[in-house]
Amino acid sequence: MPDLLAPFAYDYMVKAIWVSALVGAVxxxxxxxxxxxxxxxxxxxxxxxxxPGVAGAYMLGLPYAVGAFFxxxxxxxxxxxxxxxxRLREDAVIxxxxxxxxALGLFMVSLNPTxxxxxxxxxxxxxxxxxxxxxxxxxxxxxxxxxxxxxxxDLMLVFFDENHARTVGLNPRALQILFFxxxxxxxxxxLQTVGSILVxxxxxxxxxxxxxxxxxxxxxxxxxxxxxxxxxxxxxxVSFFLDGATGGIIVTLQTALFLLAxxxxxxxxxxxxxxxxxxxxxxx
Amino acid sequence: MNxxxxxxxxxxxxxxxxxxxxxxxxxxxxxGNVALREASFxxxxxxxxxxxxxxxxxxxxxxxxxxxxxxxSAGRVEISGMSVQQALKQxxxxxxxxxxxxxxxxxxxxxxxVMMGRQGHMGFFRMPSARxxxxxxxxxxxxxxxxxxxxxxxxxxxxxxxxxxLARALAQEGRIILxxxxxxxxxxxxxxxxxxxxxxxxxxxxxxxxxxHNLGSVPDFCDQVxxxxxxxxxxxxxxxxxxxxxxxxxxxxxxxxFHLGGSDLHDDGDARRxxxxxxxxxxxxxxxxxxxxxxxxxxxxEEK
Ligand SMILES: Nc1ncnc2c1ncn2[C@@H]1O[C@H](COP(=O)(O)OP(=O)(O)OP(=O)(O)O)[C@@H](O)[C@H]1O
Ligand SMILES: [Mg+2]
Numbered sequence: 001m002p003d004l005l006a007p008f009a010y011d012y013m014v015k016a017i018w019v020s021a022l023v024g025a026v027x028x029x030x031x032x033x034x035x036x037x038x039x040x041x042x043x044x045x046x047x048x049x050x051x052p053g054v055a056g057a058y059m060l061g062l063p064y065a066v067g068a069f070f071x072x073x074x075x076x077x078x079x080x081x082x083x084x085x086x087r088l089r090e091d092a093v094i095x096x097x098x099x100x101x102x103a104l105g106l107f108m109v110s111l112n113p114t115x116x117x118x119x120x121x122x123x124x125x126x127x128x129x130x131x132x133x134x135x136x137x138x139x140x141x142x143x144x145x146x147x148x149x150x151x152x153x154d155l156m157l158v159f160f161d162e163n164h165a166r167t168v169g170l171n172p173r174a175l176q177i178l179f180f181x182x183x184x185x186x187x188x189x190x191l192q193t194v195g196s197i198l199v200x201x202x203x204x205x206x207x208x209x210x211x212x213x214x215x216x217x218x219x220x221x222x223x224x225x226x227x228x229x230x231x232x233x234x235x236x237x238v239s240f241f242l243d244g245a246t247g248g249i250i251v252t253l254q255t256a257l258f259l260l261a262x263x264x265x266x267x268x269x270x271x272x273x274x275x276x277x278x279x280x281x282x283x284x
Numbered sequence: 285m286n287x288x289x290x291x292x293x294x295x296x297x298x299x300x301x302x303x304x305x306x307x308x309x310x311x312x313x314x315x316g317n318v319a320l321r322e323a324s325f326x327x328x329x330x331x332x333x334x335x336x337x338x339x340x341x342x343x344x345x346x347x348x349x350x351x352x353x354x355x356x357s358a359g360r361v362e363i364s365g366m367s368v369q370q371a372l373k374q375x376x377x378x379x380x381x382x383x384x385x386x387x388x389x390x391x392x393x394x395x396x397x398v399m400m401g402r403q404g405h406m407g408f409f410r411m412p413s414a415r416x417x418x419x420x421x422x423x424x425x426x427x428x429x430x431x432x433x434x435x436x437x438x439x440x441x442x443x444x445x446x447x448x449x450l451a452r453a454l455a456q457e458g459r460i461i462l463x464x465x466x467x468x469x470x471x472x473x474x475x476x477x478x479x480x481x482x483x484x485x486x487x488x489x490x491x492x493x494x495x496x497h498n499l500g501s502v503p504d505f506c507d508q509v510x511x512x513x514x515x516x517x518x519x520x521x522x523x524x525x526x527x528x529x530x531x532x533x534x535x536x537x538x539x540x541x542f543h544l545g546g547s548d549l550h551d552d553g554d555a556r557r558x559x560x561x562x563x564x565x566x567x568x569x570x571x572x573x574x575x576x577x578x579x580x581x582x583x584x585x586e587e588k
Contacts, residue, residue, distance in 0.1 A: 036390060153410040157400055160390050163381060166351055168404030168456065169373040215391050215436040 007240040016126045021233035022141045023193045026186045028228025029148050031207030032221050040204045045098035046187040047199030049075030051105030065136045072184035124195030124247040140189040144182045194247030201251040212261040212268045299364040301329035302459035302491045308359035319345040325519035334506035335495040341513045343495040347462050375404045378458025380449045388438035395433040401455035423454040443474035463494045479505045499568040528570045
């Protein structure tokens with residue numbers, strides 16, 4: 001039987017666990033909004049689009065967050081522009097933009113293979129995170145959380161009914177830009193934890209799971225954040241024993257919880273629906 | 285009219301007597317489509333105004349420009365002497381959306397939606413006060429939705445859904461209420477209830493602009509009518525504007541209509557005839573000698 005407390009004896013493990021929890025919490029917060037609008041793919045797109053920014057930042061010796069944020073913003077602007085100027089569908093636009101950014105990123109890495117550890121961008125490397133990176137991730141996550149705590153209700157209004165949001169004096173355009181800026185920032189933070197390929201899971205799955213469990217947005221937010229934080233922390237903890245990629249474990253845990261909710265949620269789960277169907281058939 | 289009597293005794297009341305002025309508004313969509321050209325009309329406090337026109341005539345566009353959602357390329361909208369932006373900041377305008385505009389799967393309960401009406405009145409952290417809660421309770425009560433307050437909004441009937449958004453407008457305490465087709469898909473009972481509520485609001489000085497295809501009800505509850513077809517064709521008191529001539533002009537032959545007169549209707553040489561005009565919902569009936577005759581109103585809606 002392994003020593004369950006062993007991970008806590010290592011500094012790097014303790015750091016990994018709480019950094020993961022923090023990132024998991026913010027990403028989950030955003031996931032509650034993202035999946036309601038059918039914008040989930042944008043999270044995926046941003047995760048891939050930041051890669052050239054990270055590569056460029058490493059080459060120039062800048063903090064990687066700066067480069068990633070820059071590339072993310074550029075990608076978002078490119079998507080908006082292509083969307084406005086053409087009649088292409090959203091998914092096609094997103095697909096074109098993010099693959100081209102990702103390809104550019106891989107190309108930059110191949111030019112300068114020693115400067116960037118591509119694997120740590122694509123797959124994440126929370127167990128080996130440097131102290132400087134911890135500081136960056138912490139600032140991003142805490143600032144984002146603070147902004148979200150102050151603005152969650154206004155954002156909810158904008159996502160639910162833009163026209164009404166306007167009539168109560170809000171500025172929907174500004175709030176949408178704020179949301180996507182936070183999303184880009186948190187995508188960057190999540191790169192370290194789960195890597196660019198799995199960022200999409202962090203910004204979709206907790207919200208989707210919570211959606212099956214409640215009919216109230218404020219409850220959904222709390223559930224999503226708890227799910228995100230706990231699965232991320234647990235994933236980091238478990239990866240100590242399994243010696244596996246932390247990102248893979250975190251996302252597997254989130255998926256497992258999603259499946260549990262999918263089948264067993266009290267109101268929206270498959271079994272509940274089945275029970276209701278049976279009950280009405282017997283009543284007739 | 286005794287104006288003082290129409291001022292509601294509410295603690296919060298930025299404009300006792302709301303007014304709306306649309307002046308030469310032209311709206312061009314990005315694709316070059318001119319949805320409205322030099323539309324002008326104005327409305328005062330204590331009014332229910334019907335906004336009538338064919339599909340695509342620019343009714344929703346007009347609403348959007350009153351809410352500042354589309355910026356007119358010419359002309360201006362003035363709300364109680366203020367710009368649209370200022371008026372929005374003061375929560376003067378409330379909007380009851382068309383049913384198709386709402387995401388019914390959104391995880392919110394009925395009472396949450398009504399509370400959204402209060403959000404512009406709340407402080408930085410958007411915490412509802414006791415007054416906010418009381419207003420939500422009253423609004424739900426007034427539209428008869430109290431017993432459904434814990435339902436998710438998608439789990440309601442069409443008429444109940446309309447009532448929820450009406451309650452939100454009440455809770456918002458907007459003095460100008462824009463209603464985009466509130467009668468589509470509701471039964472006579474709900475329609476009567478909505479009209480009753482609008483009359484109460486009119487008595488307390490509210491200004492309502494209601495788009496509808498329900499021509500038969502217009503003379504019944506609207507004291508003003510705005511006829512649109514890519515511009516404002518006519519606007520003013522219902523009796524002057526809502527005539528057969530004007531309607532035929534506004535609808536340009538797309539209305540279903542038929543005349544009944546001469547020997548089909550009368551045994552003598554009576555020249556009067558019945559004309560029925562309908563835009564697919566409750567028809568409007570004219571009776572008289574000329575196209576300028578008034579609608580045969582009030583429509584006997586109470587008859588069961
Ligand atoms: N976003 C848009 N871009 C371009 N044209 C538009 C846009 N929205 C509306 N239009 C056009 O503007 C005109 C007015 O549309 P609007 O929605 O205001 O009509 P409406 O009177 O509300 O119609 P309905 O009775 O069907 O609700 C229509 O011809 C429509 O095709
Ligand atoms: Mg419309």
